Amino acid sequence: MxxxxxxxxxxxxxxxxxxxxxKNQTLPILGNIILKTQQGSLQLFATDLxxxxxxxxxxxxxxxxxxxxxxxxxxxxxxxxxxxxxxIQKKGNxxxxxxxxxxxxxxxxxxxxxxxxxxxxxxxxxxxxxxxxQQGIIQVLNAVATSHTLNEISGIFLNIQPNTMKIVGTDxxxxxxxxxxxxxxxxxxxxxxxILPYKTAYELSKIINQTENVxxxxxxxxxxLQLKNTxxxxxxxxxxxxxxxxxxxxxxxxxxxxxxxxxxSKLKLASLFSSKINDIRITTNTHKxxxxxxxxxxxxxxxQSTITTDxxxxxxxxxxxxxxxxxxxxxxxxxVVLFELNGPTAPGIFKTKQGEYQYIIMPLKI
Amino acid sequence: MxxxxxxxxxxxxxxxxxxxxxKNQTLPILGNIILKTQQGSLQLFATDLxxxxxxxxxxxxxxxxxxxxxxxxxxxxxxxxxxxxxxIQKKGNxxxxxxxxxxxxxxxxxxxxxxxxxxxxxxxxxxxxxxxxQQGIIQVLNAVATSHTLNEISGIFLNIQPNTMKIVGTDxxxxxxxxxxxxxxxxxxxxxxxILPYKTAYELSKIINQTENVxxxxxxxxxxLQLKNTxxxxxxxxxxxxxxxxxxxxxxxxxxxxxxxxxxSKLKLASLFSSKINDIRITTNTHKxxxxxxxxxxxxxxxQSTITTDxxxxxxxxxxxxxxxxxxxxxxxxxVVLFELNGPTAPGIFKTKQGEYQYIIMPLKI
Numbered sequence: 001m002x003x004x005x006x007x008x009x010x011x012x013x014x015x016x017x018x019x020x021x022x023k024n025q026t027l028p029i030l031g032n033i034i035l036k037t038q039q040g041s042l043q044l045f046a047t048d049l050x051x052x053x054x055x056x057x058x059x060x061x062x063x064x065x066x067x068x069x070x071x072x073x074x075x076x077x078x079x080x081x082x083x084x085x086x087x088i089q090k091k092g093n094x095x096x097x098x099x100x101x102x103x104x105x106x107x108x109x110x111x112x113x114x115x116x117x118x119x120x121x122x123x124x125x126x127x128x129x130x131x132x133x134q135q136g137i138i139q140v141l142n143a144v145a146t147s148h149t150l151n152e153i154s155g156i157f158l159n160i161q162p163n164t165m166k167i168v169g170t171d172x173x174x175x176x177x178x179x180x181x182x183x184x185x186x187x188x189x190x191x192x193x194x195i196l197p198y199k200t201a202y203e204l205s206k207i208i209n210q211t212e213n214v215x216x217x218x219x220x221x222x223x224x225l226q227l228k229n230t231x232x233x234x235x236x237x238x239x240x241x242x243x244x245x246x247x248x249x250x251x252x253x254x255x256x257x258x259x260x261x262x263x264x265s266k267l268k269l270a271s272l273f274s275s276k277i278n279d280i281r282i283t284t285n286t287h288k289x290x291x292x293x294x295x296x297x298x299x300x301x302x303x304q305s306t307i308t309t310d311x312x313x314x315x316x317x318x319x320x321x322x323x324x325x326x327x328x329x330x331x332x333x334x335x336v337v338l339f340e341l342n343g344p345t346a347p348g349i350f351k352t353k354q355g356e357y358q359y360i361i362m363p364l365k366i
Numbered sequence: 367m368x369x370x371x372x373x374x375x376x377x378x379x380x381x382x383x384x385x386x387x388x389k390n391q392t393l394p395i396l397g398n399i400i401l402k403t404q405q406g407s408l409q410l411f412a413t414d415l416x417x418x419x420x421x422x423x424x425x426x427x428x429x430x431x432x433x434x435x436x437x438x439x440x441x442x443x444x445x446x447x448x449x450x451x452x453x454i455q456k457k458g459n460x461x462x463x464x465x466x467x468x469x470x471x472x473x474x475x476x477x478x479x480x481x482x483x484x485x486x487x488x489x490x491x492x493x494x495x496x497x498x499x500q501q502g503i504i505q506v507l508n509a510v511a512t513s514h515t516l517n518e519i520s521g522i523f524l525n526i527q528p529n530t531m532k533i534v535g536t537d538x539x540x541x542x543x544x545x546x547x548x549x550x551x552x553x554x555x556x557x558x559x560x561i562l563p564y565k566t567a568y569e570l571s572k573i574i575n576q577t578e579n580v581x582x583x584x585x586x587x588x589x590x591l592q593l594k595n596t597x598x599x600x601x602x603x604x605x606x607x608x609x610x611x612x613x614x615x616x617x618x619x620x621x622x623x624x625x626x627x628x629x630x631s632k633l634k635l636a637s638l639f640s641s642k643i644n645d646i647r648i649t650t651n652t653h654k655x656x657x658x659x660x661x662x663x664x665x666x667x668x669x670q671s672t673i674t675t676d677x678x679x680x681x682x683x684x685x686x687x688x689x690x691x692x693x694x695x696x697x698x699x700x701x702v703v704l705f706e707l708n709g710p711t712a713p714g715i716f717k718t719k720q721g722e723y724q725y726i727i728m729p730l731k732i
Contacts, residue, residue, distance in 0.1 A: 073638060073666060073667075076638050077635065077638050080631070080634050080635050080638070081635070082631070094667065101671055101672060101673070102632070102635065102669065102670065102671035102672075103669075103670050103671075104635075104639070104667065104668065104669045104670075105667045105668045106666070106667035107665070107666075107667055265446070265448070266468070268446050269443065269446050269447070269468065269470075272439060272442050272443050272446070273470070299473070300439060300472070300473075301439075301460065301470065301471045301472035301473055302470065302471045303468065303469075303470045304468065304469050304470075305467055305468035305469075306467060306468075307467070
């Protein structure tokens with residue numbers, strides 16, 4: 001193999017692949033990537049066995065072939081170069097990387113040791129606009145149970161129906177749900193329900209480019225997400241996603257309209273005085289139109305703040321984990337948030353005015 | 367005690383004091399600071415027993431007094447506030463911090479548990495311009511032996527004589543020396559030699575304000591560094607600083623003039639291929655005016671780069687720890703560096719053209 005390519009065409013792609021490569025001690029080969037010439041371009045491939053990412057990079061192919069190289073070293077090396085033309089060439093059991101003023105040799109290993117790249121039947125199933133898809137994934141990621149024993153909620157749930165697509169994440173303490181309406185946003189040949197592993201969803205949200213649609217091909221246990229120059233192949237999480245819709249309150253006792261940043265600011269101050277279980281008490285007085293944020297700990301002391309804001313319904317009180325409150329608020333892009341309360345034992349809700357996003361959070365039992 | 371003060375007048379001062387406070391498990395009181403009214407302003411004080419810092423902050427004093435508060439909580443709390451007027455008031459065994467829209471209570475402890483603040487006789491000894499002093503300290507700090515058994519080199523050496531002041535740091539593998547010339551830069555009543563602990567020097571370099579001279583008062587085992595609103599009291603390191611001047615080569619075999627950033631860039635690339643001892647080989651060919659940077663490791667591979675640059679003297683070769691080379695180069699502000707070599711066993715030197723800074727580095731024995 002021999003190719004000539006620009007440093008800047010390699011750099012960002014190698015950073016993506018470095019995140020994919022696992023620190024798998026029992027299978028150290030996964031700390032490597034494949035570089036392979038293909039139809040006049042360079043194909044880069046990395047996998048951690050759960051997810052595989054293939055990126056096409058423009059280059060000049062002088063001799064077809066393929067090599068396997070350690071991603072960490074390669075990525076750091078290319079990163080530190082200026083944006084110059086570099087030559088990458090296989091020579092026996094090492095790879096020569098050269099430019100005008102340097103020569104580098106990196107040992108390579110046989111491609112036979114590398115796991116096979118899975119293939120998926122390419123019947124287009126779903127095609128999605130990049131912007132709402134990326135934003136939806138980002139808005140639910142922080143609610144996903146990344147260290148949960150229940151396998152089904154360790155990923156994001158995609159429920160793709162003819163009129164709406166729901167993107168959902170939960171860890172059973174809070175639940176984040178984004179609705180993408182069909183019109184101009186996506187097409188689907190058949191309704192689909194699938195659970196995408198957290199890492200796949202996270203990487204997808206990082207890789208999605210604002211100018212290109214995402215095409216999704218689905219098989220029983222795996223999925224192919226096709227972008228312009230990149231494809232992600234991932235296993236799917238098997239099992240049934242919990243029937244979460246039943247826990248979402250249909251009506252609420254107190255409905256508050258509040259400035260997001262004012263609530264965030266007071267929650268952050270209160271959090272400094274919360275006890276070990278991160279508890280913050282929210283109390284409303286709908287008569288006075290006041291929301292009170294309160295936290296106390298025997299050693300740290302206590303904090304109390306009152307926000308005067310628009311609200312309707314009955315006065316009530318509930319205690320929440322402040323981290324979950326802040327996570328929910330951080331997922332909302334608007335300046336104004338609808339905040340609904342249902343007393344000390346039923347869920348609270350953050351909603352956007354448009355209603356396309358909601359975040360359900362269980363109170364702490366004190 | 368009751369005072370009214372602006373958030374922004376407290377915020378940065380608390381960040382400084384938080385760094386001073388130690389995480390001393392046996393003396394948890396040192397995780398607190400004193401807030402004390404004094405002549406219409408607020409005096410903040412923190413110590414880790416080695417160094418004590420006192421900062422004066424403008425405020426309106428409504429009632430004289432003093433309180434002791436946990437620095438971590440106080441600093442985080444003030445940091446998260448907007449720039450508003452806040453009231454700080456002692457009430458029995460807690461401190462009330464309030465503004466228009468919040469109330470906070472933080473438990474306080476008795477000031478009697480706090481270590482005494484040492485006093486120093488204020489005969490002015492040295493007065494230094496802030497800019498060269500701060501820059502000099504920063505230029506030698508990374509060579510100081512922070513984890514060395516030799517107590518004498520665990521701080522920076524100040525040798526203040528009538529014509530020049532030398533600021534020096536070493537860990538016995540490399541040595542960094544800054545010369546400040548007397549003219550307009552400092553005054554001293556008597557020559558002084560002292561060793562300032564690393565932490566004191568580091569904090570001083572952070573706190574020095576570009577617009578105010580530093581006044582230094584020296585006693586046998588302690589020093590007072592007086593800035594406009596801040597004073598630092600520190601113990602001095604006892605003992606004799608090594609007679610380092612004898613190890614600095616008087617003449618050198620090869621003298622190279624090189625662009626600093628070009629050398630840094632090649633050293634960073636080579637460092638990826640250095641072995642466990644961080645070795646990089648530097649070879650010069652004065653006939654061809656070439657400097658070669660080379661690193662190799664059996665597993666990683668190898669890197670070689672040639673820089674064509676101005677040089678005189680004989681060709682030679684030496685191997686260095688790349689981290690020490692990069693530290694030295696990072697201390698030099700100029701674009702062009704003088705690099706002198708003396709073969710595989712005698713020190714190499716980085717110098718500025720003006721000669722006010724030099725960095726001596728011992729080769730590795732391979």
